[in-house]
Amino acid sequence: MLDKPVAAQRRGEAAEEPAVHLIRSDDEALAIAAALATDFAQDAGKRDRERILPWEELKRLSASGLLGITVPKAHGGAGASYVTLGRVVALIAAADPSIAQIPQSHFSAVDKLRVLAEEDLRSFILGEFLQGRLFGNATAEPGGKTSKEHKTRFTRLGDHFRIDGTKVYATGALFARWVSLTGTDEDGNDWNAYVPRETPGLEVVDDWDGFGQRITASGTVKLDGVLVDARFVYPRSARDERIHTASAVAQFIHVAIDLGIAKAALDDTIRFVSTLAHPARGSGIARAADDPIAVRDIGEVTVQYHAAEALQDRAGRLIDEAIVSGSEADAAKSLVAVAEAKILTTAVALTASSKLFELAGTQATHARHNLDRHWRNARTHTLHDGIRWKYHAVGNFYLNGQLADPWTMGHPYRPAPAE
Numbered sequence: 001m002l003d004k005p006v007a008a009q010r011r012g013e014a015a016e017e018p019a020v021h022l023i024r025s026d027d028e029a030l031a032i033a034a035a036l037a038t039d040f041a042q043d044a045g046k047r048d049r050e051r052i053l054p055w056e057e058l059k060r061l062s063a064s065g066l067l068g069i070t071v072p073k074a075h076g077g078a079g080a081s082y083v084t085l086g087r088v089v090a091l092i093a094a095a096d097p098s099i100a101q102i103p104q105s106h107f108s109a110v111d112k113l114r115v116l117a118e119e120d121l122r123s124f125i126l127g128e129f130l131q132g133r134l135f136g137n138a139t140a141e142p143g144g145k146t147s148k149e150h151k152t153r154f155t156r157l158g159d160h161f162r163i164d165g166t167k168v169y170a171t172g173a174l175f176a177r178w179v180s181l182t183g184t185d186e187d188g189n190d191w192n193a194y195v196p197r198e199t200p201g202l203e204v205v206d207d208w209d210g211f212g213q214r215i216t217a218s219g220t221v222k223l224d225g226v227l228v229d230a231r232f233v234y235p236r237s238a239r240d241e242r243i244h245t246a247s248a249v250a251q252f253i254h255v256a257i258d259l260g261i262a263k264a265a266l267d268d269t270i271r272f273v274s275t276l277a278h279p280a281r282g283s284g285i286a287r288a289a290d291d292p293i294a295v296r297d298i299g300e301v302t303v304q305y306h307a308a309e310a311l312q313d314r315a316g317r318l319i320d321e322a323i324v325s326g327s328e329a330d331a332a333k334s335l336v337a338v339a340e341a342k343i344l345t346t347a348v349a350l351t352a353s354s355k356l357f358e359l360a361g362t363q364a365t366h367a368r369h370n371l372d373r374h375w376r377n378a379r380t381h382t383l384h385d386g387i388r389w390k391y392h393a394v395g396n397f398y399l400n401g402q403l404a405d406p407w408t409m410g411h412p413y414r415p416a417p418a419e
Contacts, residue, residue: 002124002231005279020132021065022076024085027327029069033088036064041095041264045370052214053206054099058175060160062132067103070110075126080138082249082323086256090312093260094267098215098375100257102172103409105137105180108250109322117234125194128178135194136176138167138221148281152223154191160227161193163201167221173197174204174217181223182236190236201226212373212380229393243328243417245319247406248335252319254385255312257336258345261381262305264353265374272360272371281377293357301352306408308344313339336397339409343392345389349378 023029033259047054061067070085080088085107093100109127113122128135142153151163163181173179179202181193195202205220277288285291315337320331330369353375357364364371389411392406402413 002120016350018063020063020068020130023065023069023078023080024129025078025082026069029066029078029088029378030091031062033066033091036060036066036093037095039095040092040099040197045373047096048098048214048373049367049370051214052351053174053217054096054102054176057096057099058102058134060105061099062134065130065132067106067134068126068129070107071126071129072092072114072251075123076130077126081316082252082319083313086252086259086312089253089256090260090263090309093257094263095260096215096256097264097381098213100177100260101216101218101381102136103138103211104174104253104257105172105250106135107253109135110193110251114244114323115246117237120229121234123196125178127232134172134175135178135180136170136172136174138170138179138184138196138223140167140169142166142168148350152181154185154193154232156185156230156239157227159230161191161230163193163195163211163223163226163228163235167223169208169218169219170204170221171216173221174206174244179221180226181203181221181226191233192231192236193387195228195232196227197229199226203286210380212371212376212378214376239263243331243335243403243406245322245334248252248315248319248322248331249337251385251409252312252315252338254381255315255345257381258342258349258378259305259308259312259372260347261378262308262349262352265349265356265378266298266301266305267354268371268374269301269356269359272356272369273298276363277278277360278363285302286361288361297355297359300347301319301355303352304344304348308341308348311337311344313343319321320325329419332397332403332416335403335406335409336394337406339393342385342392343390345384349382350375353378353390 024324069078069080073079090102113125155162163183176197179195179197184190201224203222206217207220208218274289277287279285279291281290306378318334318337390409393409396402401416403416404410405412
């Protein structure tokens with residue numbers, strides 16, 4: 001059994017951390033997420049406007065037990081379905097999508113561990129999840145290099161690895177107890193490491209200045225001679241040998257974030273049109289909510305939202321089925337299903353957050369309402385996992401039996417695995 005790293009022991013974590021609730025069921029997870037979302041929504045606009053980082057909110061998220069809901073029952077968790085996880089993330093994202101995005105790589109790590117890691121490491125990390133310890137992401141390279149072109153270097157030094165390099169878009173790293181790092185050794189082999197946040201040589205720079213998702217602190221991580229015990233390092237090259245669900249899970253969480261942004265924008269549109277908006281000039285309508293064109297547009301966006309919601313649930317269900325079956329063919333179906341869902345959640349997030357101003361009118365642009373945060377969040381987050389190749393990937397799968405690269409849903413293609 002792996003022991004806690006010395007760097008973590010020195011912090012005296014057990015004495016500092018609040019008790020973490022152990023969630024036992026999917027229904028309990030959804031109820032807790034809904035309650036937290038209600039609270040998180042209260043000051044979401046202020047946090048965005050003043051860039052107040054959500055330290056306290058993340059403490060509550062950690063203590064709630066939600067960070068461990070997908071830990072399998074065999075490891076002491078609730079083993080919640082990915083359908084449930086999608087709904088949980090969407091609930092939190094509707095309240096504050098930055099808070100929902102911060103643990104994106106944390107939630108996706110469960111399936112990555114299942115697929116790639118040895119049982120000893122898997123059990124230890126899943127135990128950390130159940131203790132509410134957040135895992136952050138530091139995987140993206142400057143310039144957007146692919147995994148085989150990493151600039152970050154892993155060097156084996158006996159029973160340790162030395163890590164040197166720079167990472168960008170490191171969502172969650174600033175708030176994390178552990179940081180997930182990726183890199184390549186001198187022979188071109190890909191590695192993944194879990195490193196305690198306070199390890200010497202690991203510096204997180206809060207330099208994220210995107211106009212949306214403003215409080216994710218998705219900044220830069222600098223790695224200068226970071227030493228990590230080899231027990232917390234595992235190879236990543238195995239991911240290229242078979243089709244599995246780890247990529248589908250990672251992208252699925254982004255689907256749920258977009259769906260939550262759409263819900264928040266649609267809800268604010270309905271609220272504003274019902275209570276504050278003026279009827280269109282020259283329409284002869286006394287109330288904006290009675291404008292037949294506005295009514296029709298609200299109906300259209302609502303249908304788009306419900307369609308996206310249904311595709312998200314379908315994608316989650318296919319991920320769950322693929323994990324149970326272990327079939328590459330099922331995993332491929334889940335990847336394509338996530339791509340389908342992402343197409344619709346991207347569209348409805350952008351449509352709802354833009355239609356808000358068209359229907360609510362000039363009043364909606366006042367800074368005191370900060371309603372532009374919905375569009376800024378939608379436009380920023382949907383860039384993460386762009387959809388321009390996803391239609392092509394879906395069509396090529398169903399028409400030609402070709403599966404796109406599972407980590408990007410773009411080139412290259414390979415024959416889809418047989419049933």
